[in-house]
Amino acid sequence: QFKIFHAVVSCSMPAEEIESVSLPVGWKSYISPEGRKYYVNTSTKGTTDVCICVCQLHGAMEMEESFDAEGSFDDVSCLSPQSPGSTSPARRQNKEKEIKETKITINCVTFPVSMSAPEQQLLKPSEWSYCDYFWADKRDPQGATVSGFEVLLQKQLKGKQMQKEMAEFIRERIKIEEEYAKNLSKLSMFPMAAQEEGTLGEAWAQLKKSLADEAEVHLKFSSKLQCEVEKPLLTFRGDNFKKDMKKYDHHIADLRKQLVSRYAAVEKARKALADRQKDLEVKTQQLEIKLSNKTEEDIKKARRKSTQAGDDLMRCVDLYNQGQSKWFEEMVTTSLELERLEVERVETIQQLLRQYTTLRHETDMFNQSTMEPVDQLLQSVDPAKDRELWVKEHKTGDLRPVDMDI
């Protein structure tokens, strides 16, 4: 089942050329039961499922009904060389234009269809720029229409969410470090083996103290994590960011809405012109077969109205094109801004995460240095010295016993 989105196609290529048209990726050609050739975009990634009917007689068609790919085309008001009398004056008018390219309007935005010259160059080749790849609408998994710009916007909002989550992660690390520091600090004050004396006692006391030094290192780490990583992650896009995104969103959406109403005006004007032309045709035919007593005045009037309708159409198409240009410019400007913001986001986060690893390196180094005084004192441990100190304090008497005399 394909849904057709107000596809209007103007085609002026001869039948043979249609055969040899190289289709854009994802487009397939089918033949209807009536022998009509039509083209279907079967690509699902970010493109519209649309069925266009390219009339082999270069006619313009409107297809507003949905139909099965292999079903009947009875409802499709589509011209074909095999259907006599289906060549309308409107179609004939278009034929005279002899336009070289194929265009299609989807959701009120007009795109080229074929890949023939002049081929569109990317605005920023090799850059995979936002301004080059988000022109069409797409459908989300629920079936709703999503504009390309919307996709870009969501990406930015998700980026802000990512920042927030990274900051939460850092916060959790900070809590872990503070707990660790607290435990080390407590333990350093426990009285185990406090009675050890001498050089060994000194080394042991320093070893215990080193836990308090380690605790300090980890507290410093957690404190710097907060200032230099967590806080910036939370704040480098301020609250203004969401407001700015909303502004862009509304602005672009408004321009699209305007395009929709201008397109409606075009359609209306087109229909009015067709009616006027048909009226003129009928009246001319009637004159020729002397069907009525219409004077040349009536025909002149009909012709005037027809011309006026033609002018109206031109004006509407003009306004539509202006509106589309405006939207186009805004799209390019804004999508490039979003692109810049995304580069900034990635680079800022890269910076902050590098700061994280720097702080980790620092911490490990400071931690190592807490061992230095311990190593030194352990080096100085001297059992002989400790014995001297202890003996001096605790000796009971150095006179050795002698034989008793009688």
Next chain:
Amino acid sequence: QFKIFHAVVSCSMPAEEIESVSLPVGWKSYISPEGRKYYVNTSTKGTTDVCICVCQLHGAMEMEESFDAEGSFDDVSCLSPQSPGSTSPARRQNKEKEIKETKITINCVTFPVSMSAPEQQLLKPSEWSYCDYFWADKRDPQGATVSGFEVLLQKQLKGKQMQKEMAEFIRERIKIEEEYAKNLSKLSMFPMAAQEEGTLGEAWAQLKKSLADEAEVHLKFSSKLQCEVEKPLLTFRGDNFKKDMKKYDHHIADLRKQLVSRYAAVEKARKALADRQKDLEVKTQQLEIKLSNKTEEDIKKARRKSTQAGDDLMRCVDLYNQGQSKWFEEMVTTSLELERLEVERVETIQQLLRQYTTLRHETDMFNQSTMEPVDQLLQSVDPAKDRELWVKEHKTGDLRPVDMDI
């Protein structure tokens, strides 16, 4: 108030020499009201408070009563040149000996008193060896007598307690490390910013993983702490240690007890001799003043008994001296063993604490290396690449809108 510990002094120095005797540290000389000179050890650090009376007529005295430093000496059975008739035959006997040194028996152990030649050299000079400084008993704060050996033994038992407490400290550290590792490991699995993609997403994922790596480093640390520090601290003196200490304790104590009983025998023999001598003296006097009709037979009998008593005394003194020698040898051997054990203890603990610092150094280094892959991936963060990846996946269409034709 000084307590006197069965001090028996034999002295054979002329009065003048006594005056010029250089006293050991802490000894002071006093003159009693009767004009007797006596010497008091006022040192409180590990020496006995004893009052000895050195008779200026080189007599031996027993002082068993306690008295005030400035009080009367009426109770002291102490000879002096001023007290006629107090020169007993026993004392005369000692006088004949003309022994050069002054000795004192305290708690049944016999020591030299003066510092005169031949001066005692330390058994192990400059080493502050246990075998040189723990000969005398001391008094603990509660007033109980403690032998020098007991002090050495307590030191060893305390050393075992110190090990145990150090091991407890290491155990607490192990618990802290395991807690820290557990927290880091948990956090590394939290889903924060899991949706970040591209090169930034990779770097972020590695950063999160690095916490699990850190956790492993700390777990390894705690595991090695247990094997290489805690366990050895707990086990390097086995349970046999306390048994060995008890054995030494009992053995040395037994030898002291033996000395006490042999000393009692000496005292008893000495008294018996004095009695026999007095008996002989009385009987001889009686013969001279024809006080009784005692025959020469009686005197011969009395003389024989006196000689026998003299032999008994010699035997007892011999046994005593042998007993003291035995104790002396055991003291030297065992105290040197305790000294060796203490050196071993200090060196072993030094070793184990060095192992602790080595493990800490290792840990900090391993911890640093967990940052390497993170640093590398952060280096590779590329906003342009990430844009390309993301655009390729999420683009909606690269055909730009064109003007609608009329």
